[in-house]
Amino acid sequence: MVVLNGSTGEAMSERRIVDARGSFCPGPLMELIAAIKMVQVGDELEILSSDKGSAKEIPQWLNKVGHEHLGTTEQDGVWHVNVRRKK
Amino acid sequence: MSGNKISIVVLSNHREQLQMAAMIASVGAVSDREVLVFLSMNALRFFVKDTSERADAEGSVGTMMEQKNVPPFEQLFEQAVELGGAKVHPCSMAMDLLGLEQSQLQSYIGEPMGLTMFLEEAQGGEVWSF
Numbered sequence: 001m002v003v004l005n006g007s008t009g010e011a012m013s014e015r016r017i018v019d020a021r022g023s024f025c026p027g028p029l030m031e032l033i034a035a036i037k038m039v040q041v042g043d044e045l046e047i048l049s050s051d052k053g054s055a056k057e058i059p060q061w062l063n064k065v066g067h068e069h070l071g072t073t074e075q076d077g078v079w080h081v082n083v084r085r086k087k
Numbered sequence: 088m089s090g091n092k093i094s095i096v097v098l099s100n101h102r103e104q105l106q107m108a109a110m111i112a113s114v115g116a117v118s119d120r121e122v123l124v125f126l127s128m129n130a131l132r133f134f135v136k137d138t139s140e141r142a143d144a145e146g147s148v149g150t151m152m153e154q155k156n157v158p159p160f161e162q163l164f165e166q167a168v169e170l171g172g173a174k175v176h177p178c179s180m181a182m183d184l185l186g187l188e189q190s191q192l193q194s195y196i197g198e199p200m201g202l203t204m205f206l207e208e209a210q211g212g213e214v215w216s217f
Contacts, residue, residue, distance in 0.1 A: 027158040
């Protein structure tokens, strides 16, 4: 999905969904890292993980390497981890 | 900086051991650690192109890993290289013993390395063995 600027209607950044449901640690983290390399600095990604350990580990990895964790939500056993590429 | 370095000696033909080695290699490499993987003994044959060799499950967790969608250890080692810049080298002794050439191994694997070079590279950093 494309995130639009509310006042100008211009695309501010693109949010890419990375569907890693069904994969186990460290699969979701690796899928996220592969996806981060494909987007621009400032772009957002949302990773879907059914692996609870990965949902906890991904924010720790983001903190370690210096990307932004925008928040995590959980719905029906799927964690949605929102990320912004910072560098 | 040598203190940032993780060197992993991989010898086993058991899935649980190989999986843990691959997890440390891949997560370490993408977390800004310098990672060197040294493949030798029974582990090396799993890295031959188009091999039909399969690692022994080892235990009940290894069996579950085969049944569920756990990333294969071969894929994690490749991601360690592709995504994190890890270096993976085969042991030159094992290569000679098995009669293997580098071209027969997966393309992400580097040149055969002897122990003199490995010990030099590993000096001062962490060494893990599986």
